[in-house]
Structure formats: structure tokens, C-alpha cells
Amino acid sequence: MRYIISRPWFWTGLIAIIAYIDIRALSGGYVYDDAGSVIKNVVVNGMVDWKEVFNRDYWGTEMNQIQSHKSFRPITTLTLKANYVVAKYIQKYQQSDNSEEEEQQEQTKQDLPPTWTFRVINVLLHGIVTGLITKSTSYILPSSSLSSGSHSTGSPVMELIIGSLFALHPVHAEVVSNITSRGEMLMSIFFLLSFLSYAGTRQACYKQQQIYNRQSKLIQSLSTNSSSILVPWWKRLLGIYIFPWICMTLSIFSKEQGATALISLVIWDFLKYHGNLVSLQRKLFISSSNTNTKTNKSIISTKNDDDDDDDTKTTVAAAAHDDATATTAKIERDEARQFVWRTIVLAVETLIVVGWRYVLNGESSPDFIVAQNPAGFAEERFTRAFSVTWIYCLYIRDAIYPYYLSPDWSGNSIDLITNWNDPRVMAVLALWYFAAQSLWSMVVGADTGGNPEIITNNSSIGSKGNTKSSPKDNINWYWNETTLRQINMSIWAFSFSPFLLSSNILVVVGLMKADRVIYLPLFGFCILEALLISKLLQGATTMRPAFERRKEQLFWGAHFLLMFQLIIYSGRTHARNLAWSDSLQLWESAYLVNPRSYHTMYNYGYELSLKQRYVEAEAVMRPNRQCDKANVLLDEAFRVIEEKRKEGGPRNSESHLSRSESNLLVAKAHCTEDYQEKGRVLYRAVEKDQTNDYAVNLATSFMEKMQQMEELQRGD
Template sequence: MSSWSFWKAPSFWTALIAILAYWDARALTGDFVYDDAGSVVKNVVVNGSVDWKEAFQRDFWGVEMTTAQSHKSFRPITTLTLKANYLLAQWYQQKQQSRDNHNNSSSTSNKGHPPTVSFHVVNVILHGLVTGLVTRATPYILPNNVVSQLIVGLLFGLHPVHAEVVSNITSRGELLMSIFFLVAFLSFANTRQATEESLHLHPLSSQRQRWWQRLLGIYTIPWICMTLSLFSKEQGATTLISLVLWDFLKYHGNVWNLLQKLIQKKKHDSTTTTTTSQHQQDAVTARQFILRTTILAIQTLLVVTLRYILNGETSPDFIEAQNPAGFAKDRLTRAFSVCWVYCLYIRDALWPYYLCPDWSGVSIDLIRSIKDPRAMAVVALWYMAAQSFWTMVVGGNFSSSSSTSAAFVSTKSDAAVDAGQKKKKKKNELTVSPDWWWNDATLRQVNMSIWAFAFSPFLLSSNILVVVGLMKADRVIYLPLFGFCLLEATLLEKFRAGALTMRTSIENRKELLFWAAHFFLMFQLFVFCGRTHERNVAWSESLRLWEAAYAINPRSHHTMYNYGYELSLKQRYTEAEIVLRPIGDPRVESPSNTFVYAMVLFNLQRCNRALQLLDDAFEVIKEKRKEGGPRNTDSHLNRTESNLLVAKAHCTDDLQERGRVLYQAVEIDPTNEYAIGLATEFMKKLEQMNLL
């Protein structure tokens, strides 16, 4: 590809626009927020507390995979990229400090942490790369249409739901997983298309393409990329499944069509030579698909089995509060509630306004009865999914002239249709084509978009195979949104085709339809740009992030805690008390929440209420010690009790009693720097008073 062709490539421009959409000084230099403390700052692999090789023995949070406390999120590729970023940030920080010392100036870093700019820049560039790959992949689903490439690339690159992935350092796994997924697809699709073209040019020979090219492009590169994708984020395990679905839908369309190809080998011996050659070619294609699917399935099972073994003897310790829908005991409630979350994801794809980093606990009401109005939306989703799935079994009801079993013909058909339409338009004899809106090629494109690129990458987050540790999260539809973008591009292309094929007697309607589709797309992209910028800036600071989250989802206990905590750090105690009040009781959520709420009450001079809650919290701690379990370890409970004692000391007027409580706080958890600092400061004050 020449340099001029590179500049003309749609993928270059969509990638550039996606990068520019997130290139904001406030966002690039923002703080470590949300889970960044656990994945970067406190991660012993990333911060250098242990050797980098430990990334292959610890989970994404730096905990040993074999322990019961491990999250079982084994993502060494992601961890090592964060490690490289951390080293680069440290080098930059040291260089900056050396320059400041030389100039006798002072500067403050983010709580002693390395600057975040390199982390954010890498994430933004990776998002641009994903957008470019998405644009490059589009022609294999929507062929011969540069406009569709641009539409898909722009919709994907500018979609606000991606802000949680791009702007949040911790979500880099989604970016890396998507890159390896798309590279695997491009390798597979390019090789398959070349093989299919070779078969059509040389029907009786399947060896025109060199065997090593097929081995490399169909089996080796996709398998390597699938492995790297899985070790970047667990959703990468479905990479080869998506390839099989695309292969099946692109070149066979439905199960009935595939079976016909497999069993018709000896059925047409008396037909013409041309027909026999076509049937032989179809039979070869079908048998090769079965062989490819078998090999790719074995490859997937091998890698997934290895990944499962790495979990050790324990499983992830997820609790009901993280995912009430997935853990619901009633089957009807679980089925409807989980599928309602799917409906919410579709809503976010279409109208990305209700975006929030946490949807745990009571954030989303469960559907406990079919009388719930939301059940109708779930039933509608099931109906559409069943309809689409059924067409993959028996195909659509089309005339023989509009259907084709050869994907090569389908690939070339759009260009031929466009050329024919232009000739008819010149003669001013345009008529309505019976299949311009819905035909076999369109059905295949829709099914590919839904099953290969929307559902398959989402499968491991769907609560179908396993119950996951989250109710809903924007980040899990990062790659599946590719399928939604393909569907919208298909719809807009149909509007364009309709404007070209309608009768000339309704010329005004044609023009209205044409410009309405363009106006809708431009308006949508404009709204996406504004919302993406808003979400990008929100992720730059904890207070701004949780303030926006609380405005969208004020029912989340996790959001209440974080927003209230950030307000207390800004000494906005009255606002913090209102936010934290529903979760201040230790039996509602956690004694840790009671500590923050008690400190807010202390600053509002309401110690009587604080002491009551603290006494209840100490009782809850005792109960949790008896209960035991991975979430009630001694180290965790000791830290919580130590913090509660610090809060109690603040509300104790008697100096002797305050000193005793602080001593007890340090004694319970000698590693609690917060308690040690307050105890040391208190002792210094006592010494000064004695001197007086």
C-alpha cells in the first residue's frame, strides 16, 4: 500500500477522529480513579514490589492465583503493559523532579504516585487502533461500501459508552482483547475470502492458494491472537467462536443450506457439467467448513482448559450484592432480570445517557413477576432473537432470484446492483425492486452483526455460561458494540438504497428519505461527541466521576459510599451526610461505610449518633469473625476495626480514654498508617501539654 493509499484509507481517518475525541488535557493528566488504586498503584507486580515474572502467577490485582482471595482474573498481557507504563511514568517523574531540583522549584505529584499521562495516552491510542481495525473489518460483513465503513468506524470510535474503557486505566484489558480479536478476524476473513475467490476461479482445484497461507491465516495467527486476547481479558475466549459464526453465515447462511451441500454430492450425476461442477464445489466448501470448525473448536478447548487450570482449586468469590440478577434463586426471576439487563445494554447502545461505573446491589430492580411492564421488553427481545436464530437454521423466505448460496456472488452483488440502478435511473424508468429492502444477503449481514460480533464477544458476560461478578457495566459491551454499529450502518444503507430505487413519481419522498437519514446520522455523531467529551472529563477526577454517577444512579450503595467519601475529603460534610445516611448503618452494607459516615458525623458535631453506629459496627465485626470466609479474613477485619476505633477516638472527650482507644487501634492493626499517624500526633500533643 502506497503512502497515498494509506492516507485515503477510511480506517486511518476513523482512527484519527477516535483519538482526537479523547485528546483532552484534563482527561490525559487526570487522577488515578475508581479501581486504578487496586490495578495499578497497589498492584505489587505493576509497582515493582515483586518481579515482573510474577504477572504469570498472580491475578490482575496482584493476588496469587492459588489463594481463595484471588479474583481469578488472569490477565498477564494487560498487567505487563501497565507495568511498562508504570516504569515509563516513574522515569518521567524522576526526570521532572531532577529538573525541578536543578531550577530550585517545587512541584507536587498525585499523592506520590507517578503521573497518569502515559497511561491515558496509551489507552487513547489503543482505542484509535481498535477503531481503525473495526473499520478495516467492516467490508468483510458489509462489502463494497466505503460509506458503511466510515459510518461503522465513526459510530464505534465516538460512542460515549466507550468512555469507561478508554478513560479508565483499569479497563485496558478490553482494548487489548479487542485488538487481538480483530487481528484474528482480519487474518481469518482475508484468507477465507482469498480461498473462496480461488475456488470460483478454479472450481475443480482447491490448491490454488498455498497450504501454508491457509495454515497461517486460518489456524495459526487466529489461535495465537485468541490466546493473547484471552490473557488480556477473559472475553477473548470467544474469539474463534466469532470466526466460525462469521464463516458459517457468510458462506452458508443457514444450517439447511449447509446440509444440502453436504448430502447432494451424488444427487445430480445426470445434470450438466457446469451444474455438477457447482455442486462439487459446494460439497467441498461444506466439508472444509466442518473440518475448520472442528480444528478451531479443539484450539479453543485447549486454551480454555489451560486457563481453567490456572484458577487453582478455588473459584472466584462473588456475592449476591454484586450481581443480584445472576444469583437470583427463582429461575423466572433470574431469566427475566438477566435479560432485562440485556435490554438496558441495547438502550445504552441506542441512547447512551444512563452511563454509570457501578450498577451493583439494588441499582436495578429484579423482575419478580410477569406482570412487571418490563417483562414485555424481555419477551420482545426473546422473540427477535428466536426469529434471527430460526433464520440461521432454515434460512429466510426469499425468491430463488434473490438468494444465492455462493458468498462470492453475494460479495460482488452490491456493486452489480448499484451499476444496474444507475443505468435505470438514466433512462428514468426506476421501479420498486421487490427485494431491495430485505434479501438473503441482508439477512446474512444482520445475523453476522448480531451473533458473530454482538452476542459472541458478550457471551462470557451474559450470565449464561457462568454467573459473573457484576450486574451491568459499560465496559463489557466495548467490542460487542461493533455489532450494533454494523446493524445501524445496514439500516442507513437501506435508506440510501430506498432513495435510489423508489418510483420517480414520489421524487420528493425519495429526497426526504435520503436527507433524513443523513441528518439523523450527523445529529447522532454530534450528540456522541458531546457526551463522549463529558464522560471523558468525568473520568479525570474521582469527585467528578462519582458526582455524575450519583446523578444517574443514586440507588447504588457503592456509588453512595464513593461520592460521600469524596465530598468529605472536600470538607462538604453536610452534603456527604445526606449521601451516606442510607448506608451508615453497618448492617445495611458494611462496617467500612460506617467508619466514613461516623467521621462525617464527627465533623458535624453529632458524636452521639456516631457512637451508636460505631457500637453496632463492632458487633457486626464480631459476627463476621465467627462467620469466616474469603471476604472475612483477619487482615481485612482488623483494618476495619482499627479504623472504627480511630473514629471512636475522635468522638471521645476524655484524653486518657482517647489515648487508650488509639493504642487499641494500632495494636489491632500495626500496619494501619492512618491509626499510627493519629496516635503519634496525639502523643506529641500530650507531651506539649505536660511541658506547659
């Protein structure tokens, strides 16, 4: 049991791996964007030299081309390239053992490497991320946050809770089960490694400082130097500045969100050891001159007063106390100044890497589609501000209640907030108010009545050994400065900071909402839930004495509810894992959650047609049969295509326009009642793009139906 408790990171990582081990899911097909990131990526499939990874974006397009997505992720692409080579080798080895009949059956799939080789790596990466998440928890929460009477659960149990919540959360299925989203996990690994390096070194410095602070003799010898020099300078240089910087660089080249890694370190450092700006300012500008003056006067008065030995001893003790206070103040001032210096250095390091990354984009901007993010591209400021914030509310909903999960939220999937009469405005204002209160507490702190450096789980015990505590002491135990700091860490260092580049605040991104972007930010939500469980247990037994006799039941009841939540999460994760293994299942589940998206509607109908379920496909593709309105829009779309064809340029390539025109012709065929005209339209759709499987299958099915009708007529 001790072995299990002492290594929670191993067990939570194992839980994360087991949650996604399913033969059907691992051996599923390529779904969603996998064709673009793996199969058709010229770097991954070997059509160009692997060194081209440093000149092309994540989809294989040259970075200097105007149609480039500008998603430069060479670390992720290289892992996919290595994975592809291994997969092809395994495929070749398996085919050599198959019979000739089996080889003929697999003839159509011989160019596609087995997907399980990619998905196994993704599952292992998720296990590593979960283990690092669990390990990181020990630097955020105290060592005994969850205790109930005789059950001192301590930090290991808190780590197990947070790690298990992260491992089993259904939102992560889009990242783990989707090959294309591997960058999220690689980014998270380097992000967390930078934090562990920084936090471990920083905590070692702080612990040694506290040890020497308690030894008054050594304090005098260190009064002219910072106590952080007790840790060798090369360890501080490596653990605080160099290694986190390297990890941040690897993180940003795995996925762009890694650019905020060092920002999270600064926020954690600030909240962990300073708490608020007022406290930091007091430490920076505190003056020890008044204390030294008082100390000197006390010593002088001691020498002139030889009649009262008791008064002399009291004065000498006071002088020693004042001297120690002045020394402590100097140490705090040096510590605060070192924090400012660390912040400046980490900021410069971040700007260097971000600037380098920006230069790699070239002169053109990313080729985003406005319809994929109407909230971020909204022209009116009110609509943009409130609609984007409403998306944050939806992310919070998914973190708490992960039911409405879909790979696509483009177009009119989410209504924009355009006026004050929208009831969703209240939720947006509530979120703004909560964020403002949290930020304000980081400026001035909060009147919690407790000192974060001395508050412990026994802080309700009164002075002089009195075990009776007042209601005010109980409240301070339940809600103190330490708790406030942990909440702010969860929100700003581990939720908002990793989410910043996906928030549409600094830059407008190419998506309105996607489950994958809250993969790492969900760490903060897991911390908040663990804190809530901890405080509910503490508050129930402390603020209500009647619960003191039932703390055993409360303890096990709370953990039973947690286990029930994890079981529900496991079932939902299993379902999402299976959905991401098959395109039809994926778009069917997306259509059930979000039927308003035209992109979802098209993909679901397309997948149904591939399975020759044409009646269902037609019902999905035109649910209301609004052909009059559709024909007007189709005519306008055809005119736009002709204008783009005349304009030319790299964005308007003939292959891209032909596919778009072929899809429009298919849509036109759906709204054509004349069978002869419908056949001519489908023929033109296939003629425009013979690689459009949807058009080819639909035209083939239509021809078969026409032949059957002719045979029936002849028979009559």
C-alpha cells in the same frame, strides 16, 4: 479525496484518538480501581519480580490463594508494568529539573507516577481498535451497500460511518479513560487481528474459487479437487488455523472475554458463505449421481438422433449444462465439508486454550461478592432468567441512548424482576422473541426471494434488460438474504459472541452491569445502525417512486442526521472523559445517574469529605436519616465481623476486617446525636484502622468543630 476514501481505517482511528485528547483528562488522578491494578499491584510497582506476572492475578494476588479474583491477564499486566517503569523514569527526569520549592510541594506525590503516561497509551490503543474495527467492516458488508442514484458511496463510506460511531460512542469512556480497563482494548486488538487473518485468507480462497468456477474448461480439470487448493496450503494453514489461534490465546490472556474469538470466526464463516443450516445440509449431502445419469442419457439420445441438428445442439448444450451443474455441486459439497472441518479444528483449539486457562485458576473459585451481581446470583430461576435478560435490555438502551452511564450498578441499583406483573417482562419477552426469530432464520433461512450470490444493487432490473421492476422485486432489493445474513452477523458474531462470558449464561460473573463489557460488542450495534441507514435510503427511493426525484435531499439529509448524532456523541464522550479523570467528578456523575447504589453513595460522600465538604457528604451518606433502621443493621454487621474474626482464614484477614469495622463505626457516628458519644465512636473508628482517610478526616473535622464551640462558649 481518493487518498482519504481509500484509507478509512486511518481516519477513523485518528478520530478516536482526537476524541480523547484533553490535557485535563490525561493529567487527572488515579480513579476507581486504578489503585488496585497499578499503585498497589506488587507486580506493576516492582515489589516482586516481573516474572511473577505468570503466577498472580490482575490485582497482584497469587492465583493459588483463595481470595484471588482469578483474573489472569499477564499481557495486560505486563503492559502496565512497562508503562509504570517508563512513568517513573519520566517522573524522575521531571523532578530533576524542578526547583527545591516545587520538589517540596510534590513531596506527598513522589511515589505516584504521572497518570498521563498510562492514559496516552490507552488512547492510542483505542485508536488501533477503531482502525481494526473499520478494516473488519469490509469483510462483513458488501462493497456498495450505501448508494443513492449518482452517489455511489460504497464500502469506504460504510466503513467510515461504522468506525466513526465506534470511535465516538460515550460508552467507551469507561474503557479508554480508565487505566484499569486497558485489558478490554488489548483483548479487542487480538480478537480483531484473528478475524482479519481468518477473513482475509478465507475470502482469498473464495474469490479464486469463483474465478475458476466461471471458466468451464478449468472446472473440468478441478472436478476431482476442491478449488480452495488454489491458495497455497501454507497460507491457508497460517491464515486460518495458526495465526488466529495465537491471537485468540493472546486475547484471552489480555482479558477472559477473548476466549470467544474463534467462535466469532465460525459464525461469520457460516453466515457469509452458507447462511443457514438447511443450505449447509443441502450442500453436504447433495448427490451428483442423478445429474450424471441425466447427462449420460442426454448424450446417448444425441447420438441416436441424427435427423434433427437443432435438437442435437440443444441436447448437447443441456448435457454440458448438467455436467457443469454436477461439477458445481461437487465443489459446493467439498466447500461445506471443509467448513465442518474448520469448525472442528477451531473448536478443538478453543477447548485447549480454555482448558489451560481453567487449570490456571487452581482448586478455588473466584472470590466474587454476591451484592455486586444480585441478578446473576439470584436463587429463583424466574428471577435470574428475567433479571439477567433485563440487563441486556439496559445494555441495548445504552448503545442507542448513552445517557445513563455509571461505573457502579451493584446492590439494589437495578430492581430484580420477581413476578409476571412487572411491566419490564414485556421488554424481556420481546428480546427473547427477536433472538428466537434470528436463530430460526439461521436454521431454515428466510423467504426473501433473493439469492445472496447474485443479488446486487442493480437486482431490481428485470431480466432481458428490462429496467422496470415490480413491487415484489423492489421488496427483494430492500430485504434480501444478504441483508438477513449481515444482521445475523452483527448480532451473533460481533455482539453476542464477545459478550458471552459477561452474559451470566455460561458462568456467573462478578458484576451485574458495567459499561466496559460492551466495548467490543458495540461493534455489532454500529453495523446495525449503518445497515439501517443504508436500507432507509434504498427503501425510500425504491419502494416510493415519489422520493426518486428527491433522492439527493434524502441522501444528504440522512448523513446530516448522522453527523448530528456524532456531534452529540462527541460532547458526551468529552464529558465522560473528564469525569473519569477525577474521583469526585466520577462519583458525582454516578450519583446523579444512580443514587440508589450504597457503593456509589459511600464513594461520593467519601470524596466530598476529602474536599472538606462535610455538610454535603453527610446529606449524601444519610439522605433520609433512617437511623433506627440503620442502627439495627449496624449491630448485625458488627456481630458478623466478630464471627468472621473467630473463623479466621485468608478471606477474613485482620486488615480487611479492621477496615470494614472502621467504616461501620463511621456510619454509627453519623447516627449518634450525643456529641461525646460521637467523638468516642470516631476515635474508635480511627483506632481500628489508622489508614482509613475518611475516618481520620471526619474525626479531625469533628474535633475542630468541638474546639470552635468551646472557644465560642468561653467568649460568651
